[in-house]
Structure formats: structure tokens, C-alpha cells
Amino acid sequence: MSGTLIGRRSELALMRAAVASPPSLVLVEGEAGIGKSRLVRELLATRPLAGTRRLVGQCEQLQEPLPLSPVLDALRLTGGELAASRPRNPVVGALAPLLPEIAEYLPPPPPALRDQRAELHRVFRAAVALLDHLSPLVLVLEDVHWADSGTHDFLSFLASHQPQDVSLIVTLRSAVGLPPIRAAFARAPHGPALSVGLTPLNRSEVEQLAEGILKAELPGSFAAPLYEKTGGIPFVVEEVLRTLLGSLPADEIPGRPDVLADLAVPTVLRDVVLQRLNSLDDTAREILGAAAVIGMTPDDRLLAEVTGRGAAEIAGALAEAQAAGLLHEQDGRCRFRHALARQIVDESVPVSGRRWLHLKTARALESGPGPRPVARLAHHFRHAGRTAEFVDNAEAAADTALSHGDDATAARFLLQALEAGDLSQDVRVRLALRLGRTAVDGLAHARAVPILERLLATETLPAHPRGELRFALGRLLRQQGEARAGYLRIESALPDLGDRPALLGRALSVLAAPETIVDRHISEHTAHCDRAEEVARRSGDPDVAIAVRITRASLLLEQGDPASWRLIAELRRDDRLRAAPREHARACLNWAQGALHIGRLHQAEALLAEGRQVAGQAEYLRVAEVVELVTAAADHAAGRWDGLSPRLRRLGGASATFAAATLDARLLHGALLAATGPAEEAMAHLSEVISIAERVGAVWPLIPARTALSRLLLSLNDAAGAAGHATAALTQVRAKGNWVWGAETVLCLVDALDVLGRAREAADLVAELAAGITGADAPIAQAALLTAQAILTRSTSPEAGDRSLDAARTILRDAGLRYEEALTCERLGRWRCEHGTIGGGTTVGGTTDREPDSGALLLESALRTYGEIGADRDIARVCQIMRQNSVPIPYPWRGGRPSHGQTLSSREREVALLAAAGKTNQEIAAVLYLSRRTVESHISSALRKLGYLSRKDLRELLNH
Structure with a gap:
């Protein structure tokens, strides 16, 4: 394969x-x-x-x-x-x-x-x-x-x-x-x-082999069990993946390590193993069957106790199985060649015989030396059908996992226990409460949610457990990306948590996060935060007090309140926060995201570095994708775009395990494509984000996604469409009451109205924005306001408009926001060229004096920035502006094309002509026997080389 x-x-x-x-x-x-x-x-x-x-x-x-x-x-x-x-x-x-x-x-x-x-x-x-x-x-x-x-x-x-x-x-x-x-x-x-x-492949090589077959990057959460399952044997790896590809799309498989646990053994592999098994004599088959029930590495003492056979018979049977290729020696012990070989041998034992062997193994383990092996006991009692003993050991195994910080394993044991039959209500509630607490950090959301929902829907529960279960379910739903459903569940838990101040304080803290939901005004989030502080004081729990202060800092930060930085600095020095590494890591990552939302890149990078370090030291796996996402967001803001697109594609793809982060990744990818092309793909990404965000009620991706789409439509000369999306985003901004988030939305609407000849209609809107961000420490919002004011004053007072736009450029430059600075630089350069002399300088004796801030040099500066970061669509636009204003275009962008080569390859031209004729990417892929992603790559390259802004421009090829 x-x-x-x-x-x-x-x-x-x-x-x-x-x-x-x-x-x-x-x-x-x-x-x-x-x-x-x-x-x-x-x-x-x-x-x-x-x-x-x-x-x-x-x-x-x-x-x-x-x-x-x-x-x-x-x-x-x-x-x-x-x-x-x-x-x-x-x-x-x-x-x-x-x-x-x-x-x-x-x-x-x-x-x-x-x-x-x-x-x-x-x-x-x-x-x-x-x-x-x-x-x-x-x-x-x-x-x-x-x-x-x-x-x-x-x-x-x-x-x-x-x-x-x-x-x-x-x-x-x-x-x-x-x-x-x-x-x-x-x-x-x-x-x-x-x-x-030839020896088996190592884990890294198995990962490479699987990535070559699936054409997708493999996370460690999938690579490790795949290696364990296949023993590094290439044929087995290929057969396993072939089986999975029969039921799942290739890009979904890396994000589903769970499918390996319940994998149906490939028929070809089963035939090979059974043929070897049948070559053994009856005694060897019996002993090997018991060995398969015991585990991957059968223990001689256990085998003797379970089978009643002597040491010589066991040694002979294992040697015979090793000669047949069913076992191999590793670290001085006999071990099944791979997990699938053990599974096939295990399944060859009749069901009644397997249950008896599991029970015998459990009893032998109970009487064995050393600490009680609760995880193994839970496994064997479960397969022996002994529910009570299984649940007891599963809970003990979950406790052991939690004591080692392994929430994922703890959640898995609790899920298994809850899925057992014949449990009393008290036991089900107890297990569900424990599952709700562990699944949040254990990445077991998808399996835990229906269990908690079913329990809440079918059981008459006392207030305390009902409130805690609703709170746990709400948190899980939010982490699955279901913002509105999660918020409402937590909201419904509040009345049941009235006399449990510690839990109530945490629930109110979650509700105080402003980016969680649409249709809740910032004042409501503030009220939740105020109440959380009062409840935290009443609880006397210092951990709850810290959690509420973290939320307060985030709430202030998202509004651009300068007080947020003082509070964040105090918390970062607080020994109580340092003593809770998971809380510490989450706080830093949340603050880093908030800092990026308002345009404080340098502070965001410092917080990200601290959060990454703390999470790494604590081995806090749940936030691994959040760390990657915030890193990608910081790279996007800083203009470090090389290799960013595939990273965002993976973070927003089906293989992502933390659903709440995928929507932000798709937003970033859409915004990146809006600058790098193709425009149609960017539009599809952003439209998808808007659709999902509206469905789940997530306000943060919704406002910036509509704003990004509005900006994209403006670049495609669709001012009416841009105005429509900006107006829709503005409705959400007003409903939320946070104008810091709406500043770029206002700018897009002002730009669209200006193109439509209706700029005067925006005066009240700009004044509303100015009042909404008064005193805010938010570079993106401040620059957007200055730019919007410049647009309004440009016709009546060009000098005032020029000063406002230049001030906006300075703010963005100081903040390190390279792409936003380049856009403002381009706008200022175009204005100076249009309102001044040719090239934006002063004409003296027929020559042009190119001042450091002349329009020509500003346009050239924007062009170079676009070229360095790979903003190909912007390169085409600024070259067009330079030609219109007789500004020389420097090498290598002469003709409006970047330096990667001006001539289309034969394949690029073939793809481009089909696209110009109106074929979709899927249709082109089918005609040319290419993958859809390859077609997208060829179209993007053709647009870049030809200096076109969108797929529609390719129609010019049909005239040549």
C-alpha cells in the first residue's frame, strides 16, 4: 500500500x-x-x-x-x-x-x-x-x-x-x-x-509507513497503539490500515485511536496466524490459548496455576509456539509477536473457555505476591462476567491512574464500569460524578457525554449530584465545541449548587468567560464573575479563589482593560497558582489567546512560552492541541506563515482530538488563505466556520469569521456582500457589548460603505466604536478606529486622514503585527500616491523625490512584506495599484508575479484551463486522475504566478 x-x-x-x-x-x-x-x-x-x-x-x-x-x-x-x-x-x-x-x-x-x-x-x-x-x-x-x-x-x-x-x-x-x-x-x-x-520496524518507522498510506500526519495518540498492535511488522501495519480504510475516510483515522482497540482482525492476517496455531499439538494450543488470555507476555507461574500444567510442558509449548512464529523473545521473556496475534489466539478459544480462563487468571493474580494489580484484575473480572468485582477494581484502577496524573486512563476505567449492567443507582451516580470530573482532562468527551445525558434524563436525582452532573456535562459539551449547549447546561446547574460554594464558584467562573456564547452581554459575564468572587470568599477554598481571579483577568483582558495586565502579573507570581501546574498552564494559554484577540502579540508570546513550559513539565496532554493552536495563532499574527497552512489544516481537521480548538484553527486557516489564496477555498473555510459557529452559538469565531469574510469580499470587489457580512457581525458585537472585538468589523463596514459611495452613513458607527473602546489597551482596535476615522476625513481633510492612518501604522508596527501593518502601509501608500505627485514624492524639475514615507516607498514596503510572508493575493493587488500610479515595481515582482517562476507548468496550465471553463476541483481531479488537494495546489500556484486574485480571473486564459 x-x-x-x-x-x-x-x-x-x-x-x-x-x-x-x-x-x-x-x-x-x-x-x-x-x-x-x-x-x-x-x-x-x-x-x-x-x-x-x-x-x-x-x-x-x-x-x-x-x-x-x-x-x-x-x-x-x-x-x-x-x-x-x-x-x-x-x-x-x-x-x-x-x-x-x-x-x-x-x-x-x-x-x-x-x-x-x-x-x-x-x-x-x-x-x-x-x-x-x-x-x-x-x-x-x-x-x-x-x-x-x-x-x-x-x-x-x-x-x-x-x-x-x-x-x-x-x-x-x-x-x-x-x-x-x-x-x-x-x-x-x-x-x-x-x-x-530483517527485524520489525521501530515506532518511528511504523509512524512513517502509516503516514505514507494515509497521506496524513499521525499523532502520537494513534502511533503508539498502532505500533503495539502490529509489533512493527510492515504487512500487519498495512493490513490493519487497509481494514480501517474500509470503514473510515483516511483523514479521520489518525484522530480515532479508539478504533484500534475494537479492530476486527484482517482476514488475511487471521488466516496466517490460525494456520500457525493449527500446526501446534493439542497441549501447546491449550497452553497458548491460556497465555493469550493472560496477556501479551505470559507469566510462567500464572500459566502453571491457570492451566494446571507442569513447568516442562509449559516450556515446551512456548518453544513450539515460538518456532511457529507466534511468539518471540524480548528482554529475555516470551511475548506474542504482536497484539493482533494474541487477539487471534484469544478469539480461537471458545467463549465459555475464555470466561473460565479469565476468572482463573483473576483469582491467581489476587493470590499473587506484591501490590494488588487492580487494572489487570478489572480486565479479567470484566471478561469473566463478574460485574461487582470488576467495578470495584475499575474504580481502584481509576484512583491509581489519577494519582499518577493520568486522567485519560482513569476516565477509560470509569467508562467501562458505567457500561457494565446491573448497577444500583447509587453506584451509577457515584461513577458518573467521578467520570464527569476526570473526563474533562481525560479527552474522553465523546463517550462520556451520552452517559451523563442518559443518567440525567432517566434518573430522579437529588439536587447535589444533579447539579454536579449538569456542571460536568456542560464542561464536556463546551470542550466538544458545543458552546451554547454547554453554557445552558452549566446555567441550569446553578440552582442545585447553592449550598456547595466551591463548586458553584467554579461554575460561575466558566459562565463568566465572554467568548463562550452569543446573545449574552458582557455585563452578564461580569455579573457572573462578581458573584463568583463572593461565593469563593464564602467557600474559603483558596483554589476556587485563584480560579475566579484567573477568570477576572481573562474577562478584563478581552475588553482591553489595562487593569488585566496588573492582575495577570500578580497571578503569575502567586505561589498558589505555581503549585497547581494544570491551572497555571490553562491560565497562561487562555491569557495568550486573549492577548492575541486584542493585538498584544509580544505579551501573548511570553504567556504562551510559560504555558507551554508548565504544561510540558506537568505532562498535561489535554492542552497539547491548545498549545499548538495558540502557537499557530501567534505565528499568524507575527507573519511567520511558512509551513503554517498544513499545521492549521491538521489542527482543524478530522484527526484533531480537542473539538473546541478546531473551529479557531479553521478560522485561522481561512484568514490565511484569504491572503495566500485561492480565494474560493478561503471563502469556503470562512463560510464553514460561520455556519458551525452559528449552529453551536460560539461568539468568538463567529465575529472574526464574518469580519474576515467581509474583508475577503472587499478584495474581490463585492462591496455589497462585504457590507452584509460586516453588518451581521456588528449585530453580534452589539449583543455582546464588547467593542474591542468589533473594531475591525466596523472598519470593514466603513470600507464597504465607502466603495458604495455611502461613507457618511458610517459616521455614527465610528463614533459608537470610539466611545466603546475609550481607554482600551487594544492595538488592533485602536488601529482600526484610526483607520476608519481616516476614511471618513480623507475627502474633507486629507492631511488629518493621512495623520490618522500613519498613527494606525505606527501602532501596528510597534505591536509586531506585520500583516496588519502591511495592509495599512499599502492603504497609506495608495492614498499618498493618489493625492500627491507620481510616486508619492515631490516633483522637482521633472524628477520625483522619493521621501522615506512617500507613497511609492510605502507601497514598495508593503509589497516586500507580502512577499516575505507569502501573501500572494495581496502581492497581485499592490502590484496593480503600483502600475496604476506609475510606481516602478521592483524585481522579482515585475508584472505583478512573485519570484517563484512566471511560467505555468503544463500540468498547472491544464488544471487552470479546466478551472477557467467552470469545472469544480472535484471534477478536475476526476478528469486528470489527481487528488483534490493536488488540484487545489495547482490552482493556487497558477493564481500566484499569473498575479490573479481569484479563480474568476482565470477565464482570461480562454482568450489566449
Whole structure:
């Protein structure tokens, strides 16, 4: 399935060196599925062997192998070569009766010999003579462990009489002993054979193999269980992924490690393992079945106690299973070759027998030495059908996992316990409460949510557990991206938490976060925060007090209140926060996001660095994707766009495990594509974000997504559409009451109205914005207000408008927001060119004086910034403005095209012409047998090279 050979570089190099110096002998050994044939194919495809004849013979797994079948298979395909050059050695005729397909090209058969041994010897000589005639060549004989004894004898003969220009490669399983061949190859006259032993791939190589098959990046959460499941055997990896691809899209698989746990064993692999299992005697099969029930690494003491067999019988059975390739030795112990082999053997045991073996194993573990192995006991009692004992041990295992900070494992045990039947209400409620507390950090949201919902819907619960369950469910829903549903659940929990101040304070803190939901005014969030502070004081719980102060800092920060930075500084020095690394990490990451929302990039990067460090030290896995998201957002704001698109595609894709972060990732990706192209893809991304955000009621992605789409439509000369989206966003801004978030929305609407000739209608709106952000420490909002004011005053007071726009540029430059600064620089440059002389300087005696802040140099500065960060759509636009104002365009952007090459490749032109004719990306992919992503890449490249802004511009190609 994978087109690229993973690992095996040293082995391939050794084999290339051997066949490059014939005569050579190569033994490629390894267990079934390890990649012997794949390695040989890779060798035969290398350039040094391009002009060398290659013959391949395959041994078949037959009850009675045919004499010399792989050698004859290889030779019977040589008719074309023999027609051109017939062998003259008469002994070659001995092969004519065995090879009727090419007999006409061979000398006539010599008279038959009475001695069968002499006849066989003549056939051997004939085969060697024919190989010599066909040389130089490489002869490959595959799966020689299945060959007949005559083939083994021939290989020994060939090793002693090998022609000068013949290289022989033999593949065989290492578990099968072929001492005569090995001995003959070891004493060959030309030197001993090269022995190439293949071992399983390591975890990194399994990850590479899987990524090549799925065409997607593999997170560690999927790579680790895949490696454990397959034991690093390439064939098993490919079969597992082939099975998964039959039920899931390739891009969804990396985000679903759970599918590996319940994987149906691939049929081909099952057949191989069962064939080996059936080769064992009855005692060995019984002992191996018990070993599979016990686990991957069967313990001799447990096996003896469970099966009642003696040590000698157990040792013999394990040795027999190892010889059959079902077990292997690792760290001095017998272990199943891979998890799927253990699963197949386990499933071969009848159900009633398995349950009995699980119960026997559990009892043996209970009586064993050392600490009580609660996790293993839970597993065995569960499969033995002993519900009460299973639940007790599962809860104990969850406690153990929590004590080690492993919330994910704790949540998994609690989920299993809740899914058991015959539980009393008290037990179900107790387990559900514990699950609600652990699943938030355990990434078990998808499975935990329906359990909590079902419990709340079907049980009559007392107030305390009902309130806590609603709070837990609300938090889980929010983390799944269901902003409104989660908010409302937590809101409904408040009456039940009245006499539990610590929990009530935390619930109110969550409701105080302003970005969580639409249709809740900032004053309501502030009221929740005020009440949370009062409740925290009443609870006397210092942890709740810290949580509420963190929320207060975030609430102030999102409004651009300068007091937020003083509070954040105090909290970062607070020993109580430092003593709670998870709270500390979450706080820093939330503040970093808030700082990016208002345009404080430098502070955001400092907070991000602190949050990343604390989370790493605490091994806090839940925030791993949040760290990546905030890092990507900071890179976007700073103009570090190289390689950003695939990162955002992955963070916003189906493989992402933290749903609440995916919508922000898609927003960032859409905004990035709006600058880099293609415009149609950017529009699709942003429209999708808007649709999802409206459905789930998430206000933060909704406002900036509509604003980004409005800005994109303006660049496509759709001022009416831009005004519509900006107006819709403005409705949400007013409902939320946070004008810091709405400043860029106002600017987009003012721009759209200006294009439509209705700029005066925006005066009241700009005044409303000015009043809304008075005193705010928010560079993006301040710059947007200044720009909007500049647009309004430009026609009546050009100098005042120029000063306002220049002040906006300075604010953005000081904040480090390169792309926003470049946009403002471009606008200022265009204005100065349009209102001043050619090039924006002062004309003296027919020459233009290019001042440092002349329009020409400002446009050139914007162009260079766009070029450095890869904003290809903006490059095309600013070049057009420069041409319109007779401003020289510097190399390499002359003609409005960036430096990556001005000529379309034949494939790019083919794709571009189909797009110009109105074909969709999917239709183009089908016509040209390309992937949709490749088509998107070609269209983006064509737009960049041609200096076009959108797909519509490609229609010009049809006129040339």
C-alpha cells in the first residue's frame, strides 16, 4: 500500500553493493510479513540494475512442492531473450522437456540417462549453463522455505558453480531452518553469502509507513497503539490500515485511536496466524490459548496455576509456539509477536473457555505476591462476567491512574464500569460524578457525554449530584465545541449548587468567560464573575479563589482593560497558582489567546512560552492541541506563515482530538488563505466556520469569521456582500457589548460603505466604536478606529486622514503585527500616491523625490512584506495599484508575479484551463486522475504566478 520503502536503508545499501560485484549470493531472512519481497523489489528498481536482466521465481505453499518450480518459473519467461540469442551449449537441451514454452529456442534434448541422479545432475548443469548464457542477470527466488528438496539441492549446486555475471538472491523465513543451503552458501568458492536479516520496524518507522498510506500526519495518540498492535511488522501495519480504510475516510483515522482497540482482525492476517496455531499439538494450543488470555507476555507461574500444567510442558509449548512464529523473545521473556496475534489466539478459544480462563487468571493474580494489580484484575473480572468485582477494581484502577496524573486512563476505567449492567443507582451516580470530573482532562468527551445525558434524563436525582452532573456535562459539551449547549447546561446547574460554594464558584467562573456564547452581554459575564468572587470568599477554598481571579483577568483582558495586565502579573507570581501546574498552564494559554484577540502579540508570546513550559513539565496532554493552536495563532499574527497552512489544516481537521480548538484553527486557516489564496477555498473555510459557529452559538469565531469574510469580499470587489457580512457581525458585537472585538468589523463596514459611495452613513458607527473602546489597551482596535476615522476625513481633510492612518501604522508596527501593518502601509501608500505627485514624492524639475514615507516607498514596503510572508493575493493587488500610479515595481515582482517562476507548468496550465471553463476541483481531479488537494495546489500556484486574485480571473486564459 505504501509507495515508499520505510527504513531498511542499510540493508538495501548492502544488497546493492553485493549485486554490483557479481558473482554474489544474498540471503534475505525474516519472519512472514517483515518485508523481504518489498526490499527485493526496491533493489530491482534501483538505477544501477536498470540495464541488468532480472529473473524472479516464486515458491508456492503446496502440500507437495513441484521439483525445481521456482527455477523453472524464472526461466520460462526468457523466450524473447533466447529468440535473439540462442544457447549453443547442448547440455541446455536437458531443460527442453521441462520448459515447453521456450523449447523451440533450446538445443534438442540429449538422450535420457538411466541413472536418475545423473539425469538430475545434467538438469542442474543445464540450468546453470542457461543462466550463464543469459547473464549478466540477477536471479531472485522467493520464499525458498516452501521449496522442494530438489530446489534446495540445486541452490547448493549453483552456489558451487555460479557463473561469473550472475547474482542470486534468496528470500526465506528465519524461523524455518535450511542448514544445507546455509552451509553451501557459506562455503561458496566466490565467498560466503551476504546474510540480510530483517527485524520489525521501530515506532518511528511504523509512524512513517502509516503516514505514507494515509497521506496524513499521525499523532502520537494513534502511533503508539498502532505500533503495539502490529509489533512493527510492515504487512500487519498495512493490513490493519487497509481494514480501517474500509470503514473510515483516511483523514479521520489518525484522530480515532479508539478504533484500534475494537479492530476486527484482517482476514488475511487471521488466516496466517490460525494456520500457525493449527500446526501446534493439542497441549501447546491449550497452553497458548491460556497465555493469550493472560496477556501479551505470559507469566510462567500464572500459566502453571491457570492451566494446571507442569513447568516442562509449559516450556515446551512456548518453544513450539515460538518456532511457529507466534511468539518471540524480548528482554529475555516470551511475548506474542504482536497484539493482533494474541487477539487471534484469544478469539480461537471458545467463549465459555475464555470466561473460565479469565476468572482463573483473576483469582491467581489476587493470590499473587506484591501490590494488588487492580487494572489487570478489572480486565479479567470484566471478561469473566463478574460485574461487582470488576467495578470495584475499575474504580481502584481509576484512583491509581489519577494519582499518577493520568486522567485519560482513569476516565477509560470509569467508562467501562458505567457500561457494565446491573448497577444500583447509587453506584451509577457515584461513577458518573467521578467520570464527569476526570473526563474533562481525560479527552474522553465523546463517550462520556451520552452517559451523563442518559443518567440525567432517566434518573430522579437529588439536587447535589444533579447539579454536579449538569456542571460536568456542560464542561464536556463546551470542550466538544458545543458552546451554547454547554453554557445552558452549566446555567441550569446553578440552582442545585447553592449550598456547595466551591463548586458553584467554579461554575460561575466558566459562565463568566465572554467568548463562550452569543446573545449574552458582557455585563452578564461580569455579573457572573462578581458573584463568583463572593461565593469563593464564602467557600474559603483558596483554589476556587485563584480560579475566579484567573477568570477576572481573562474577562478584563478581552475588553482591553489595562487593569488585566496588573492582575495577570500578580497571578503569575502567586505561589498558589505555581503549585497547581494544570491551572497555571490553562491560565497562561487562555491569557495568550486573549492577548492575541486584542493585538498584544509580544505579551501573548511570553504567556504562551510559560504555558507551554508548565504544561510540558506537568505532562498535561489535554492542552497539547491548545498549545499548538495558540502557537499557530501567534505565528499568524507575527507573519511567520511558512509551513503554517498544513499545521492549521491538521489542527482543524478530522484527526484533531480537542473539538473546541478546531473551529479557531479553521478560522485561522481561512484568514490565511484569504491572503495566500485561492480565494474560493478561503471563502469556503470562512463560510464553514460561520455556519458551525452559528449552529453551536460560539461568539468568538463567529465575529472574526464574518469580519474576515467581509474583508475577503472587499478584495474581490463585492462591496455589497462585504457590507452584509460586516453588518451581521456588528449585530453580534452589539449583543455582546464588547467593542474591542468589533473594531475591525466596523472598519470593514466603513470600507464597504465607502466603495458604495455611502461613507457618511458610517459616521455614527465610528463614533459608537470610539466611545466603546475609550481607554482600551487594544492595538488592533485602536488601529482600526484610526483607520476608519481616516476614511471618513480623507475627502474633507486629507492631511488629518493621512495623520490618522500613519498613527494606525505606527501602532501596528510597534505591536509586531506585520500583516496588519502591511495592509495599512499599502492603504497609506495608495492614498499618498493618489493625492500627491507620481510616486508619492515631490516633483522637482521633472524628477520625483522619493521621501522615506512617500507613497511609492510605502507601497514598495508593503509589497516586500507580502512577499516575505507569502501573501500572494495581496502581492497581485499592490502590484496593480503600483502600475496604476506609475510606481516602478521592483524585481522579482515585475508584472505583478512573485519570484517563484512566471511560467505555468503544463500540468498547472491544464488544471487552470479546466478551472477557467467552470469545472469544480472535484471534477478536475476526476478528469486528470489527481487528488483534490493536488488540484487545489495547482490552482493556487497558477493564481500566484499569473498575479490573479481569484479563480474568476482565470477565464482570461480562454482568450489566449
